[in-house]
Amino acid sequence: MSLQITSLTVQRQRRRIVEDVSLAAPLAAGSLTALVGPNGAGKSTLIHALAGLLPSGGQLLLDGASLPALPLRQRSRQVALLPQSLPQSVGLSPYELLLGGLLANGVGRREAEARIDAVLRRLGLLDLAMQRLDTLSGGQRQMVALAQVLARQPRLLLLDEPTSALDLRWQLAVLGAVGEDVRQRGAIGVIALHDLNLALRACDRVLVLAGGRLQADGAPDAVLDAALLRRVYGIAARIEPCSQGRPQLIVDQLLPESHPEALPS
Numbered sequence: 526m527s528l529q530i531t532s533l534t535v536q537r538q539r540r541r542i543v544e545d546v547s548l549a550a551p552l553a554a555g556s557l558t559a560l561v562g563p564n565g566a567g568k569s570t571l572i573h574a575l576a577g578l579l580p581s582g583g584q585l586l587l588d589g590a591s592l593p594a595l596p597l598r599q600r601s602r603q604v605a606l607l608p609q610s611l612p613q614s615v616g617l618s619p620y621e622l623l624l625g626g627l628l629a630n631g632v633g634r635r636e637a638e639a640r641i642d643a644v645l646r647r648l649g650l651l652d653l654a655m656q657r658l659d660t661l662s663g664g665q666r667q668m669v670a671l672a673q674v675l676a677r678q679p680r681l682l683l684l685d686e687p688t689s690a691l692d693l694r695w696q697l698a699v700l701g702a703v704g705e706d707v708r709q710r711g712a713i714g715v716i717a718l719h720d721l722n723l724a725l726r727a728c729d730r731v732l733v734l735a736g737g738r739l740q741a742d743g744a745p746d747a748v749l750d751a752a753l754l755r756r757v758y759g760i761a762a763r764i765e766p767c768s769q770g771r772p773q774l775i776v777d778q779l780l781p782e783s784h785p786e787a788l789p790s
């Protein structure tokens with residue numbers, strides 16, 4: 526399975542937000558790709574276009590078939606998006622929410638129950654399964670939303686800043702669980718992230734977006750070098766191995782004179 530992106534352009538209110546994004550190599554089955562870049566770079570817009578929620582120009586091929594041309598029902602079976610917004614705080618339990626979603630998508634009850642048990646276990650959410658959503662914290666609701674998306678077992682998993690409400694432990698747990706999920710199922714994961722250390726630690730590939738354009742693409746520890754961090758984020762920073770040998774981003778200072786390429790307009 527693969528996702529090829531060629532000359533992708535996305536407009537919003539007649540403004541080009543994503544410009545001519547092409548990948549030299551398709552996103553591969555069983556891989557997790559981080560989409561990083563400054564605020565306003567176009568990450569959410571790109572992710573929504575991949576999900577088919579925004580019209581786009583260019584070509585998006587999932588296993589050689591045009592993704593936007595897939596009938597809605599087929600696309601919603603294959604592609605799942607976790608948006609930035611937290612799920613509504615309703616009077617259902619996570620278990621009921623997940624079960625209702627899977628049954629509505631045509632998954633049989635036994636299969637649905639098995640998937641829910643597996644995903645709640647994988648995310649460490651079994652203790653919360655029967656609590657009402659409107660009694661959960663923001664971070665706990667974000668985890669439930671992720672569980673809902675994972676339980677659908679999509680071939681293309683799109684996550685827009687899924688760790689924004691999570692503490693350090695859960696950020697690591699979520700990235701670990703998502704990586705394990707896509708690798709085991711041979712799915713493709715794309716995850717918009719601000720934390721470059723999470724990208725370094727948990728992702729196979731990183732796409733750097735700034736000003737709506739692709740600035741770099743490759744292995745995280747190769748791509749995120751001092752020159753790119755200076756140019757794209759306007760910071761003096763470097764990647765160095767930590768005492769355990771893992772690459773780690775160290776920020777030395779903000780560079781007042783230079784300005785990152787993309788700012789929210």
Ligand SMILES: Nc1ncnc2c1ncn2[C@@H]1O[C@H](COP(=O)(O)OP(=O)(O)OP(=O)(O)O)[C@@H](O)[C@H]1O
Nearest residue numbers: 537538542563564565566567568569570571789790
């Ligand atoms: N609904 C919208 N209508 C018009 N323009 C929009 C809309 N949503 C976002 N934009 C514009 O598109 C640009 C990119 O926004 P987008 O949310 O894709 O960036 P991002 O990289 O995800 O940013 P952040 O890291 O801040 O979430 C911004 O200039 C923003 O103002």
